[in-house]
Amino acid sequence: MKSPRISLKLYADQATVPPHAKLVEVWHRWIKEGVLSELLVDVVDYGHVHRGPAVLLVGHESDYALDYGDGRAGLLYVRKRAPDDASKRLEDALLRVANAAKLLEAEPLLGGLKLETSSVLLRVLDRLNAPNEPATWEADRAEIERVAARAFGEGARAAYVAGDQREPFTVRIESPGQRSAADVAAALGAA
Amino acid sequence: MAPARWKDVLADNLPEGLAREIDIFETQIHLRKEGKIEEKLFAETRLRRGAYGQRYDNGQRHDGEAMRDLTFPSGSLTKGPVTLWDAPGMQRIKVPFGKLSARQLEVLAECAEEYSDAILHVTTRQDIQLHFVHIDDTPDMMRRLAAVGITTREACGNSVRNVTACPYAGVCNDESFDVAPYAHAVTYFLLGHDDTQDFGRKFKIAFSGCADHPCGLTSFHDIGCIARVREVDGVKQRGFELYVGGGLGSVPHQAKLLDEFVSEADLLPTMQAVCRLFSRYGERENRARARLKFVIKKMGIEEFTRLVREERAKLRDDPRWTAYLGDLDVVREVPLKPASKLEVAGSAAFQAWRRSNVRPQAQAGYATVTVTLPLGDMTSDQARSLAEIGRTYTGDTLRLTVEQNFAFRWVSEADLPALHEALVAIGLGEPGANTITDITACPGTDTCKLGISSSRGLASELRKRLRVIEGDLDPAARALHIKTSGCFNACGQHHAADIGFLGVSRNVGGRRVPHFQVVVGGEWTRNAGTYGLAIGAIPSKSVPEMVQRLSARFVAEKRDGETFSAFIQRIGKKEVRAMVDALSPVPAYESDRSYYSDWGDPREYSIGDMGVGECAGEVVPYVIMALAAAEREVFEAQVLLDEGKAPEADERAFRAMLTAARALVREKVPDVSDDPAEVTAQFRSTLVDTKLFFDPFAGAKFAHYFFRAERERGAAVDAESAHQRIEEAQLFVDASHQCYDRLMESAAAVAAS
Numbered sequence: 001m002k003s004p005r006i007s008l009k010l011y012a013d014q015a016t017v018p019p020h021a022k023l024v025e026v027w028h029r030w031i032k033e034g035v036l037s038e039l040l041v042d043v044v045d046y047g048h049v050h051r052g053p054a055v056l057l058v059g060h061e062s063d064y065a066l067d068y069g070d071g072r073a074g075l076l077y078v079r080k081r082a083p084d085d086a087s088k089r090l091e092d093a094l095l096r097v098a099n100a101a102k103l104l105e106a107e108p109l110l111g112g113l114k115l116e117t118s119s120v121l122l123r124v125l126d127r128l129n130a131p132n133e134p135a136t137w138e139a140d141r142a143e144i145e146r147v148a149a150r151a152f153g154e155g156a157r158a159a160y161v162a163g164d165q166r167e168p169f170t171v172r173i174e175s176p177g178q179r180s181a182a183d184v185a186a187a188l189g190a191a
Numbered sequence: 192m193a194p195a196r197w198k199d200v201l202a203d204n205l206p207e208g209l210a211r212e213i214d215i216f217e218t219q220i221h222l223r224k225e226g227k228i229e230e231k232l233f234a235e236t237r238l239r240r241g242a243y244g245q246r247y248d249n250g251q252r253h254d255g256e257a258m259r260d261l262t263f264p265s266g267s268l269t270k271g272p273v274t275l276w277d278a279p280g281m282q283r284i285k286v287p288f289g290k291l292s293a294r295q296l297e298v299l300a301e302c303a304e305e306y307s308d309a310i311l312h313v314t315t316r317q318d319i320q321l322h323f324v325h326i327d328d329t330p331d332m333m334r335r336l337a338a339v340g341i342t343t344r345e346a347c348g349n350s351v352r353n354v355t356a357c358p359y360a361g362v363c364n365d366e367s368f369d370v371a372p373y374a375h376a377v378t379y380f381l382l383g384h385d386d387t388q389d390f391g392r393k394f395k396i397a398f399s400g401c402a403d404h405p406c407g408l409t410s411f412h413d414i415g416c417i418a419r420v421r422e423v424d425g426v427k428q429r430g431f432e433l434y435v436g437g438g439l440g441s442v443p444h445q446a447k448l449l450d451e452f453v454s455e456a457d458l459l460p461t462m463q464a465v466c467r468l469f470s471r472y473g474e475r476e477n478r479a480r481a482r483l484k485f486v487i488k489k490m491g492i493e494e495f496t497r498l499v500r501e502e503r504a505k506l507r508d509d510p511r512w513t514a515y516l517g518d519l520d521v522v523r524e525v526p527l528k529p530a531s532k533l534e535v536a537g538s539a540a541f542q543a544w545r546r547s548n549v550r551p552q553a554q555a556g557y558a559t560v561t562v563t564l565p566l567g568d569m570t571s572d573q574a575r576s577l578a579e580i581g582r583t584y585t586g587d588t589l590r591l592t593v594e595q596n597f598a599f600r601w602v603s604e605a606d607l608p609a610l611h612e613a614l615v616a617i618g619l620g621e622p623g624a625n626t627i628t629d630i631t632a633c634p635g636t637d638t639c640k641l642g643i644s645s646s647r648g649l650a651s652e653l654r655k656r657l658r659v660i661e662g663d664l665d666p667a668a669r670a671l672h673i674k675t676s677g678c679f680n681a682c683g684q685h686h687a688a689d690i691g692f693l694g695v696s697r698n699v700g701g702r703r704v705p706h707f708q709v710v711v712g713g714e715w716t717r718n719a720g721t722y723g724l725a726i727g728a729i730p731s732k733s734v735p736e737m738v739q740r741l742s743a744r745f746v747a748e749k750r751d752g753e754t755f756s757a758f759i760q761r762i763g764k765k766e767v768r769a770m771v772d773a774l775s776p777v778p779a780y781e782s783d784r785s786y787y788s789d790w791g792d793p794r795e796y797s798i799g800d801m802g803v804g805e806c807a808g809e810v811v812p813y814v815i816m817a818l819a820a821a822e823r824e825v826f827e828a829q830v831l832l833d834e835g836k837a838p839e840a841d842e843r844a845f846r847a848m849l850t851a852a853r854a855l856v857r858e859k860v861p862d863v864s865d866d867p868a869e870v871t872a873q874f875r876s877t878l879v880d881t882k883l884f885f886d887p888f889a890g891a892k893f894a895h896y897f898f899r900a901e902r903e904r905g906a907a908v909d910a911e912s913a914h915q916r917i918e919e920a921q922l923f924v925d926a927s928h929q930c931y932d933r934l935m936e937s938a939a940a941v942a943a944s
Contacts, residue, residue: 052568
């Protein structure tokens with residue numbers, strides 16, 4: 001993909017979403033213990049905003065958030081600084097969000113948070129190089145479908161979500177959801 | 192194919208001057224990366240473009256147990272002294288007098304989404320701030336903003352900052368006239384003007400349409416302009432009552448009257464003359480005393496006024512001084528919908544919202560709607576929706592307010608229910624604008640390098656609790672204003688609240704505990720006509736209880752029509768102090784650790800690797816006792832001032848500083864006497880010259896308060912100078928606490944090595 005600014009959202013099983021304060025605590029510990037293999041900087045509590053990134057883990061290369069952006073809670077991943085190799089960008093972003101999801105699901109303090117892989121929201125935060133229009137979909141479709149199949153299995157389907165041009169370019173990837181976040185991470189990590 | 196670049200795409204859309212400035216900035220970024228620009232120069236360059244530092248940008252972060260390095264990929268490359276290149280920064284974006292079009296708001300939303308964390312933060316000076324921005328992304332962001340008429344130029348640094356004005360200008364029932372065109376003219380006249388490029392410090396200007404209401408907050412600006420109309424020979428003339436030298440910060444000053452009436456034709460040259468004098472006489476070395484308020488304090492308002500008139504007379508004519516008067520419609524708004532009358536009562540929720548968030552305009556059939564933004568934040572999605580709501584109901588009549596909210600002007604009254612519904616749909620239909628739940632907060636420890644306590648964490652907690660009981664609150668309590676600042680720099684404007692909080696830290700049993708000074712007696716009305724004073728510090732975790740007790744007591748004991756400020760004056764600060772004292776105890780660490788973390792941040796607040804010292808616990812060191820005594824003396828000085836005894840108050844404030852200074856000196860010179868001259872000399876040689884009494888950001892600023900107080904003993908004192916001395920004494924005592932903590936840390940480090 002031409003743009004490095006990719007965001008991916010894995011939706012949570014709504015009944016398993018933990019209190020924000022618990023996630024704040026977990027992410028502070030992640031920073032302290034270097035849980036992720038990237039530089040993490042701080043945790044921000046935006047719990048007061050409506051349908052936003054309620055808890056944000058800020059990193060140098062990526063941000064992670066418990067996000068309510070489209071009315072559903074989920075783990076939002078935003079890649080800010082990506083590999084130079086454009087063909088690796090989406091795969092790399094998916095691997096990171098799946099890995100983070102796997103670790104969150106295993107956090108005892110979060111009491112069994114479950115993140116689903118049956119529907120993933122992909123957005124490209126670059127209106128210049130990825131305008132929200134069919135031409136962008138045509139240009140990126142093959143790569144998105146290839147990575148989706150690799151991550152979620154052959155049953156995965158990607159569809160362009162047509163919308164207002166002021167919004168970021170958006171694609172929804174759907175799959176039977178038989179793979180867990182850990183499975184997705186394993187499938188991509190084996191590359 | 193190489194990715195497209197905003198520079199190329201927007202080449203034909205940018206004003207030539209702005210495009211060139213941004214190109215130059217981008218070149219400077221490259222030169223700095225190559226080591227061809229010195230870091231201090233680059234720092235001031237980026238600040239003048241609004242690219243500011245942020246917490247942890249020195250590459251260090253305390254995780255509650257120890258300080259750890261943040262290893263950014265650019266290594267030791269810096270964008271300023273002790274500011275690493277890759278560290279996230281804050282981008283401040285000027286929005287003159289808060290006026291925005293729908294398209295501008297959309298572009299701001301896009302920038303927040305693409306370069307920041309999808310949150311737009313409205314500041315107390317009508318700016319937008321985006322956080323966690325990489326310096327490499329700033330030129331493109333600036334181009335996108337410039338393409339819709341927004342500049343970040345001079346948003347930070349030693350320059351004329353965003354010119355603010357009442358968000359109701361032009362639609363207010365009480366104003367003399369619409370001040371917006373004048374704020375617009377001043378903005379663009381002074382932006383990049385030769386006479387504003389050599390300041391030693393920042394410079395803030397505000398406009399208000401009237402003297403009584405707080406919307407413009409002119410009293411704490413370097414220049415405050417209040418609209419006036421006078422009649423000469425039957426002809427009405429527009430002009431401004433002009434005040435100079437106001438400011439909050441560590442030492443707040445009320446602005447002084449420069450001129451009762453500066454005509455509209457003379458407004459720009461008078462401001463130019465003030466700017467020239469600030470350039471000429473403003474302090475360069477000591478940044479803590481570099482604002483205009485210190486120039487005026489030093490020379491006196493009479494002499495300053497004389498110099499302004501003299502300077503004004505020397506200025507060469509500039510056609511721009513009056514050219515704008517032919518185009519006062521430049522910011523005129525045309526209503527999208529015809530005036531109408533609201534015929535329905537609406538739901539209970541609508542009525543509650545209407546009571547607090549809707550105000551009728553001077554123009555019949557129209558209203559202004561205030562949208563309450565929690566902590567001044569909105570998401571990119573909300574910002575886009577607000578732009579769309581604007582297009583549907585009002586057109587480009589959007590404003591940001593100094594209370595960190597958003598306003599729609601020219602709402603046809605019959606549209607109010609539908610507009611409210613649209614706001615509810617995006618989570619912004621809450622009532623409570625300008626009430627006790629609408630709390631102002633600076634960034635504090637969330638993102639600010641100078642933050643001591645979590646002002647936003649506190650504000651969020653207070654808001655959460657107050658909203659639960661909002662419906663049951665007495666109207667007098669509901670009308671109170673709360674403002675929180677994370678440190679003494681007062682960006683949360685805590686001096687101008689009914690109840691203000693100012694972040695400090697205290698050492699309890701060898702551990703640091705986040706605290707807030709309780710500030711009462713301030714006045715939000717009359718353009719912030721009176722500033723409050725700190726009564727004493729309580730633990731952060733006790734602040735919600737303090738708010739509950741203060742508001743309940745006000746409701747129970749207030750007299751008819753009595754304001755909170757008048758109520759505090761009547762019951763006396765001793766009473767408030769007793770309330771503070773009741774909430775000041777901190778439980779032992781072993782029995783309740785929650786006091787040792789700040790709101791919204793589970794990390795243990797204690798910084799550094801200082802463990803529990805031998806003196807902790809049962810044995811309270813002398814210095815802690817003495818610092819507590821110093822705080823008591825500061826409070827006594829306040830009481831003396833309230834009793835009209837300014838000279839005694841001034842002396843008591845000095846004594847408080849002396850007590851604190853001697854306590855610290857005793858750590859180094861155990862047999863120091865209590866002779867002020869000896870204490871001062873020893874304090875200088877053992878603590879200041881050695882940089883032990885040295886704030887990482889403010890340097891020796893607080894020590895100089897003490898030295899000056901010692902020098903000025905016996906000089907004439909009035910209520911204002913005594914008030915300032917008390918402020919300085921409070922800050923000196925707070926700095927003494929920090930100094931003691933550092934001494935302890937360093938002793939612990941030596942012991943461990």
